[in-house]
Amino acid sequence: MTTQGRLPRAAAPQEVAPQIQRAGMLDRVEERLRGLLNDEHRRWRTADTRGAGLIESLAELVAVGVDRVRPVIVLTGYLAAGGDPEAPEPVDAAAALELLDTCTLIRSDVRDNAALRRGIPTLHVSRAAEHERNGWAGEARRFGESTATLAGDLALALADRLTARLPAPAWHIWHELRLERTVGTYAHEAMTAEYLDDPWPGRCISGCDRGCTAGWYALRHPLRLGAALADRPDLDAAYDAYARHLHAAWRLRGFLDGGPEYDWDAELLREILLEREERGIAERLIRELVDRASRTAATTALATGWCEELTAFAARMAAEHG
Template sequence: MLDRVEERLRGLLNDEHRRWRTADTRGAGLIESLAELVAVGVDRVRPLTLVTGYLAAGGDPEAPEAVDAAAALELLDTCTLIRGDVRDNAALRRGIPALHVSRAAEHERNGWAGEARRFGESTATLAGDLALTLADRLAARLPGTAWQLWDDMRVERAVGTYAHEAMAAEYLDDPWPGRCISGCDRGCAAGWYAVRHPLRLGAALADRPDLDAPYDAYARSLHAAWRLRGFLDGGPEYDWDAELLREILLEREERGIAERLIRELVDRASRTAAATRLAAGWREELEAFAVRLAAEPA
């Protein structure tokens, strides 16, 4: 199924590129930039999580809706990354120049009119718009309950991202993921959308509304473990202020306590999976998935 997600992404972007290559060569350049960024995405956490939740719920692996939903999630995440890079003035994304940086460099090389930085930022924002539009095109085919989850997720993510930016501007943003551990709110812009929403979408596509609550409980514990791992290991969500906080707070003993907390959260997620009615073999798979995800920085 994940191979089919890759094929869906490539096919969608290739079709758009062929369409615009003859209609508007400049427009085709925007699609090329988006396709390059999508192609270098290696983790595919959201598609992987959705497919896992879908198959664990007994979903038909041959059905196209889950593939479309997984591809849509990847495009939505790409949109968020592009816009986040513009806001943060990030230089790199996935090992290549961030889109606004590469477009600004193109402007400078060609000696075009106007300010290179503004050109780069505006064209990157347009690429994010394009990724979001293509994601919505795929999601438009989803059945009612799954589409409603998609729609709610989009709104929550926009509002949550704004809340995060506002807290940072007000010097209220705390890199320690305490809120995630105690019970994350709907405004989280990281693992909340990488775990909870894809799992619930998978259950909805498999027509298993009874899994909504168990998947929610599983995701909350796993999300907290993932965020805590990101803080400890210095994931991309945690910049220099998080590094400073780690140096101040985390001596060997405190780091050991945090590691034990991660294990407890993963165990809690695994117990939830073990007590849930899932397709044969998928309780064990969800338990193993929790261990793998908590080992990766957020």
């Protein structure tokens, strides 16, 4: 009797590395943003060529946004929670966060009268220059600022369209994020106007509250949104703790290194407060905060490989920049 050779045993499918999973979803976010803006441009180019110009301005600014910080964070929260990489909802949510971020930047540029954003002229500056070149009626500066405000409105309208069909728990977090970002930005501007804004990130180190736009909007809400999209409400407390520790480390690093939010008053405060010994204490505090964030990740039930990725992410966020 002849014996039939056994078929080779199928290899177990390899787990896709977290970075590759996220990169694949980020590619889909790019496609979603590009497709959404292209569709709107085609629609308005036929209906109203002037309206199409506003969409062109927004699309140009979105296209040069290479970091995609908010999409990275929401997709990290989603995939770490075990979410399906092929699902469309987290891609829509990540694209919506990028549009919200773009709106925030446009309006911040108007308030600060900034000339450049992401290596190109800010929207209000370029539109004011267009007004002046063409000799149009009215004041060029006001036209530029009004156009920038409308571009921000357009970005918000498109972001809300993308999130309209999110599951109810995720949509509520999105709505909360939108409101707190707006109110928190006003509170920050009011404190600055009243000479009450303190560049030392003491509030962040002791624990961000609801008025901290950077901590809640930049890290906590996107992580929670990702968990909600993956149907993991049990991760709320862990993501909250991780975000608070990491955000404090990131803000302290920004203060020490003189990031874009830390202008001359922060530089003066650094010169007054931070001798070599004090800077060493601050560096140790950063390491301690990163360790706390890492311990939180290590003791949380996350998808394979994502505890390590959240630990590495924390280290990158708080790393010293030379």
